[in-house]
Amino acid sequence: MDNDRKEKTFILLKPDAVQRGLTGRIIARFEDKGLKIIAAKLVQVTREQAEKHYGVHKGKRFFESLVEFITSSPCLALVLEGRNAIKLCRRIMGSTDPMDSEPGTIRGDFSLDVKHNLIHGSDCPDSYAHEVQVYFTPEEILNYRLELEGWIYYA
Numbered sequence: 001m002d003n004d005r006k007e008k009t010f011i012l013l014k015p016d017a018v019q020r021g022l023t024g025r026i027i028a029r030f031e032d033k034g035l036k037i038i039a040a041k042l043v044q045v046t047r048e049q050a051e052k053h054y055g056v057h058k059g060k061r062f063f064e065s066l067v068e069f070i071t072s073s074p075c076l077a078l079v080l081e082g083r084n085a086i087k088l089c090r091r092i093m094g095s096t097d098p099m100d101s102e103p104g105t106i107r108g109d110f111s112l113d114v115k116h117n118l119i120h121g122s123d124c125p126d127s128y129a130h131e132v133q134v135y136f137t138p139e140e141i142l143n144y145r146l147e148l149e150g151w152i153y154y155a
């Protein structure tokens with residue numbers, strides 16, 4: 001069943017999240033929900049990485065400004081794992097334009113501009129597969145069990 005799938009998602013806390021000192025509060029929301037951090041790295045994103053990551057948006061009006069923004073200052077790259085993690089993280093993040101994001105979501109609570117929307121999260125398993133290899137080597141993604149897992153999942 002879709003809801004029971006244990007999956008991984010790629011999350012990037014953008015330069016505004018790092019500069020504004022929001023990384024801890026954002027990560028806490030995912031941890032509070034029961035997601036597990038399996039990789040984490042502070043990165044100065046290169047133009048090459050940014051263009052690869054956001055390749056699907058190449059040619060769009062905002063592409064250049066997005067690449068410029070994401071490379072302007074360090075980002076915090078994460079891989080999170082948990083039940084239905086891709087869809088779940090997108091819900092916790094809120095919709096792309098913070099003016100439409102629900103209060104209670106990360107973007108809804110902490111941002112108000114579509115460019116400065118704090119966070120990226122994979123939108124499907126294929127996007128995850130593409131994005132994760134832009135930022136992490138396979139050895140940097142760890143496989144371990146949280147002692148509390150049995151209290152979060154029935155499995």
Ligand code: DAT
Binds near residue numbers: 057066096114117120
């Ligand atoms: P999301 O980040 O929710 O997956 P997306 O993939 O459609 O959204 O766009 C990637 C990023 O590009 C988004 O987080 C912010 C920027 N962006 C999207 N639409 C934009 C717009 N209309 N104007 C400026 N920036 C935009």
Ligand code: MG
Binds near residue numbers: 123
């Ligand atoms: Mg996207």
